[in-house]
Amino acid sequence: MLLLHICCGPCALYPLEQLKQRGYPVKGLFYNPNIHPYLEFKARIQALETVSKREKVEILWVKDYGLEFFLEETLFQWEKPKRCERCYYMRLKKTVEVALELRAEAFSTTLLQSPFQFHELIKEIGEELEDRYKITFFYEDWRRGYKEGKAKAMELGVYRQKYCGCLFSEKERYLPHRKEKIY
Numbered sequence: 001m002l003l004l005h006i007c008c009g010p011c012a013l014y015p016l017e018q019l020k021q022r023g024y025p026v027k028g029l030f031y032n033p034n035i036h037p038y039l040e041f042k043a044r045i046q047a048l049e050t051v052s053k054r055e056k057v058e059i060l061w062v063k064d065y066g067l068e069f070f071l072e073e074t075l076f077q078w079e080k081p082k083r084c085e086r087c088y089y090m091r092l093k094k095t096v097e098v099a100l101e102l103r104a105e106a107f108s109t110t111l112l113q114s115p116f117q118f119h120e121l122i123k124e125i126g127e128e129l130e131d132r133y134k135i136t137f138f139y140e141d142w143r144r145g146y147k148e149g150k151a152k153a154m155e156l157g158v159y160r161q162k163y164c165g166c167l168f169s170e171k172e173r174y175l176p177h178r179k180e181k182i183y
């Protein structure tokens with residue numbers, strides 16, 4: 001079994017389809033303390049519930065709202081990419097811990113599907129965890145399926161978020177030239 005960390009419903013569609021085509025048994029893990037504020041967190045859970053029913057994939061849910069934990073984990077590292085590095089590490093480490101508990105053969109993440117993430121950083125962290133915990137990191141550059149996944153999400157009417165997840169990214173959404181605009 002492969003344990004797939006899932007960041008959100010729309011990003012899960014293409015990786016799930018690819019893994020299904022290859023015949024891999026998959027379980028999903030929703031663990032995202034980085035998603036804020038609370039109503040956004042709930043909206044993304046709902047979107048993944050829709051996707052998981054449609055794709056008939058079992059999801060392990062961590063539905064506790066992790067604002068404080070996320071802020072502690074990223075303390076004073078609020079600039080990109082350092083903040084994102086910590087955010088990826090936090091989520092992938094938890095995925096590995098759950099994968100080991102479940103005796104899964106491999107782990108991966110739907111973060112590999114987004115062209116807006118630091119793809120190489122995610123790959124490096126996955127490989128580092130693979131070495132340290134002796135569990136296979138399934139890597140594939142799923143960014144090629146980004147448009148396909150997006151179109152499918154639209155077709156299904158699944159909620160598509162407007163920013164990555166944390167409060168910082170929500171701010172950055174409105175401030176494309178933030179250095180000039182903030183002060």
Ligand code: SF4
Pocket residue numbers: 034035083084085087088164165166168169
């Ligand atoms: S921008 Fe996204 S990846 Fe980076 S810290 Fe925020 S939620 Fe995490």
